[in-house]
Amino acid sequence: MWTIKRFPAYWLLPALLPVALMTIYPVAYALWVSLHSVTLLFPGEPFVWLDNYKRVVTSNYFRDALGNSLLFTALATPLVVIVGTLVALFLQRRFFGSQIVRSIVLLPWVLPGAISAVLWIWVFHPSFGVLNGLLRDLHLINGSIPWLTSPRLALISVVVAHVWTQIPFAVVLIMAALSGINSETLEAGAIDCRSPLKRFRHIVFPEIKAMIVVLVVYNALTAFTSYDLVYAMTGGGPGTATTLLSFQIWRESFSMYDFGTGSAVAFIVVAISAVLIAAITRALPSDLFASE
Amino acid sequence: MRMKTLFAAGLLAFSAFTVQRAVAEDITLEFVVWNYSLDTIQDNVKKFEEANPGIKVKVTDYTWPDYQDSLVLRFRSGTTTDVIYGGQDWLPAWGAAGFIAPLDSVAPAGAVEDLAKDIAGFALTDVTYKDKVYGLPYYADTISFIYNKKILTDAGIPVPQTWEDVTAAAEKLKAGGMEHPIVYEYNQELPNFYDAFVAQAYGRGAELFDKDLNPLFADPNNEAYKQLQWIADAYSKGLVQSETHESKIIPAMNTGAHAFTIVYTYVLAALNNAADQPRAGEFALAPMPGSKHSTLGFAKSYVVTAQAAADPARGEAAWKFVNFMAGKPYTVAKRWAVEKGLGFGQLPLFQDKDVIDAWGKWADVKALGDQAAAAKAGTYTEYSSVWSAYFRPLLAKAMVGEASVEQTMKDGAERWNQLKEQFANR
Numbered sequence: 001m002w003t004i005k006r007f008p009a010y011w012l013l014p015a016l017l018p019v020a021l022m023t024i025y026p027v028a029y030a031l032w033v034s035l036h037s038v039t040l041l042f043p044g045e046p047f048v049w050l051d052n053y054k055r056v057v058t059s060n061y062f063r064d065a066l067g068n069s070l071l072f073t074a075l076a077t078p079l080v081v082i083v084g085t086l087v088a089l090f091l092q093r094r095f096f097g098s099q100i101v102r103s104i105v106l107l108p109w110v111l112p113g114a115i116s117a118v119l120w121i122w123v124f125h126p127s128f129g130v131l132n133g134l135l136r137d138l139h140l141i142n143g144s145i146p147w148l149t150s151p152r153l154a155l156i157s158v159v160v161a162h163v164w165t166q167i168p169f170a171v172v173l174i175m176a177a178l179s180g181i182n183s184e185t186l187e188a189g190a191i192d193c194r195s196p197l198k199r200f201r202h203i204v205f206p207e208i209k210a211m212i213v214v215l216v217v218y219n220a221l222t223a224f225t226s227y228d229l230v231y232a233m234t235g236g237g238p239g240t241a242t243t244l245l246s247f248q249i250w251r252e253s254f255s256m257y258d259f260g261t262g263s264a265v266a267f268i269v270v271a272i273s274a275v276l277i278a279a280i281t282r283a284l285p286s287d288l289f290a291s292e
Numbered sequence: 293m294r295m296k297t298l299f300a301a302g303l304l305a306f307s308a309f310t311v312q313r314a315v316a317e318d319i320t321l322e323f324v325v326w327n328y329s330l331d332t333i334q335d336n337v338k339k340f341e342e343a344n345p346g347i348k349v350k351v352t353d354y355t356w357p358d359y360q361d362s363l364v365l366r367f368r369s370g371t372t373t374d375v376i377y378g379g380q381d382w383l384p385a386w387g388a389a390g391f392i393a394p395l396d397s398v399a400p401a402g403a404v405e406d407l408a409k410d411i412a413g414f415a416l417t418d419v420t421y422k423d424k425v426y427g428l429p430y431y432a433d434t435i436s437f438i439y440n441k442k443i444l445t446d447a448g449i450p451v452p453q454t455w456e457d458v459t460a461a462a463e464k465l466k467a468g469g470m471e472h473p474i475v476y477e478y479n480q481e482l483p484n485f486y487d488a489f490v491a492q493a494y495g496r497g498a499e500l501f502d503k504d505l506n507p508l509f510a511d512p513n514n515e516a517y518k519q520l521q522w523i524a525d526a527y528s529k530g531l532v533q534s535e536t537h538e539s540k541i542i543p544a545m546n547t548g549a550h551a552f553t554i555v556y557t558y559v560l561a562a563l564n565n566a567a568d569q570p571r572a573g574e575f576a577l578a579p580m581p582g583s584k585h586s587t588l589g590f591a592k593s594y595v596v597t598a599q600a601a602a603d604p605a606r607g608e609a610a611w612k613f614v615n616f617m618a619g620k621p622y623t624v625a626k627r628w629a630v631e632k633g634l635g636f637g638q639l640p641l642f643q644d645k646d647v648i649d650a651w652g653k654w655a656d657v658k659a660l661g662d663q664a665a666a667a668k669a670g671t672y673t674e675y676s677s678v679w680s681a682y683f684r685p686l687l688a689k690a691m692v693g694e695a696s697v698e699q700t701m702k703d704g705a706e707r708w709n710q711l712k713e714q715f716a717n718r
Contacts, residue, residue, distance in 0.1 A: 040364070040368075040385065040389045042714070042715075042718045043718065060686075060703070061685060114355075121540070125540070125544075126472070126533055127475075127533065127543070127544040127547045127549050127550070128543050128544065128547055143471050144471060146533070148534075148536075149533055149534045151692065151694070231357075231481065232357075233536070234536060235478075235479035235480060235481045235482070235536045236479075236480055236481060236685070236688075237478055237479065237480055237534065237536070237688055237692075238478065238534055238688070238692045239688050239689045239691070239692040239693075239694040239695075240480075240685060240688065240689055240694065243480075243685070247481075250361065251481070251681060253361070254360060254361030254364055254365075255360070255361075255481070255677070255678070255681030256678045256681050256682065257364070257385065257389075257677075257678055258678075
């Protein structure tokens with residue numbers, strides 16, 4: 001008989017085949033393209049070994065874009081996790097209208113990146129932005145702060161917008177982890193320890209730390225490969241202040257019609273992402289996923 | 293037997309009729325556009341379908357920033373695409389790649405030549421590749437220097453004639469409390485960004501390339517070099533506010549916090565639209581500052597894909613559609629001009645009373661005509677869009693002082709020469 005126990009591999013095929021078709025083939029094809037000269041303008045697709053990769057790492061944009069992407073990731077990742085955890089802890093309490101607040105907090109999650117970008121442009125815009133208007137009304141500033149047009153502020157502004165879009169997912173995961181904590185443990189903790197900070201540190205955090213690690217890794221990857229929101233808000237400028245490495249995949253492929261180099265950038269992004277994940281997981285305590 | 297024969301003949305005739313009918317009705321053209329004024333596009337399509345029974349048109353739209361890459365993906369993946377909006381900067385590359393077809397491959401003999409006689413010089417240049425006309429103008433426009441009349445009058449500042457005048461005016465306004473007198477469309481990912489720079493350089497009388505397509509702009513005496521230096525200086529003096537798209541320039545200028553901008557001319561119609569802009573009527577165009585007052589003229593066009601041209605029936609339908617949208621009596625081009633303020637490449641429309649009346653509401657029509665007459669086409673080659681994508685981030689860095697003008701122009705010229713050589717040896 002064709003039982004699962006006798007032929008487990010065959011039973012996995014219906015699931016594995018689509019995965020192979022939809023994931024492995026495109027990735028393998030992209031790898032092939034990155035090792036060939038594939039451009040729209042020039043006929044033929046000769047094998048060029050690592051020339052595309054060399055061109056990327058020696059290009060004048062690579063250092064700027066890599067630096068921006070790493071800074072963007074370093075700022076956005078902890079912010080998402082910290083703010084997401086704080087919001088989740090707040091929303092776990094029952095208060096009047098808590099269900100409505102929970103729904104509103106999730107809103108940024110359902111908005112496409114381009115729409116979020118439009119919202120945040122209206123917040124940060126130097127001429128007609130809400131934030132400058134508010135600061136002026138409060139007599140905190142006289143002129144306007146160039147949130148999106150100053151190289152230094154532009155990166156911070158796009159980080160804020162990105163964090164806003166990512167917080168809901170962090171909130172959902174942390175709330176799920178919080179709901180798994182034994183309520184008797186929490187009650188006992190509330191009796192034994194009056195300090196909320198100490199209760200969080202000694203009771204809550206150990207219970208949710210595995211989820212926090214997942215969030216750190218996930219958000220590091222999301223930030224490092226972020227594209228649509230930043231592109232729509234600043235177009236990578238001013239200058240190259242918000243040009244991210246993921247921009248270059250698009251620019252090489254579709255602006256410069258060089259799919260070989262575009263694929264090489266993509267694989268470099270993947271390689272750096274893998275290094276990031278390895279670094280994050282190695283930096284974390286070894287007992288993190290151990291059962292208590 | 294006789295009944296059987298009659299039945300078979302009847303069946304055959306019916307089949308032939310239905311097949312013929314199906315073939316006639318089966319043509320659905322895939323028309324790909326960027327999403328400017330989709331309602332008008334759909335209405336024009338509806339009118340075409342009414343006038344051409346048997347041909348349906350399915351419109352697919354992308355945003356302007358996503359348009360080019362979406363088209364390239366469609367071409368590469370073989371997605372059915374028959375008629376597209378073409379851009380002057382992509383046209384030679386797409387022609388060289390074999391994505392698009394010359395119009396005379398689908399049009400009746402002599403039809404394209406006849407229409408070409410009515411097209412403005414710069415617009416015809418923009419739709420021509422290797423002496424073949426690949427498109428008919430959807431719209432043709434210029435890049436304009438726009439100022440706020442009221443602000444200048446109130447401050448007692450005359451309309452600037454040169455870029456040095458612009459600096460002086462902006463500095464005076466800044467001293468009077470205006471933080472950033474100039475709003476600049478600054479998005480290194482969009483071709484507009486390079487086009488606006490070229491338009492300003494043309495105002496000074498710049499030639500960016502010689503007749504053999506050698507770059508001239510790396511010479512410090514070249515007017516394009518001087519213009520980049522001017523922009524970098526204006527940024528360093530805090531006279532300029534960047535905007536990533538013209539759609540944001542419109543509300544920004546209407547705050548009254550800025551006096552000057554450099555944008556596509558049709559933006560003036562939106563700026564002066566009394567229905568939704570608080571400062572409508574305050575904006576006017578001036579000749580592009582500089583000794584020559586020239587500017588960049590360009591044409592976006594209806595283009596037939598090579599895929600459509602390869603199928604005679606689709607090619608014929610595609611031609612009918614392009615001819616309806618851009619051919620005589622220029623009804624659709626006129627509609628865009630009257631209702632939306634879009635420029636046109638079809639010269640007879642300059643004499644059209646409806647166009648003159650409509651444009652008179654938001655612009656000095658004579659000034660527009662003078663600007664169109666002074667406009668020059670850009671230099672577009674198979675590799676110019678690739679080069680432009682490389683050069684735009686360099687320009688962006690130089691403007692905000694992250695790179696020197698000298699190095700930027702040198703790097704830009706080097707890359708141009710590399711691509712030129714690569715393309716010659718392909």
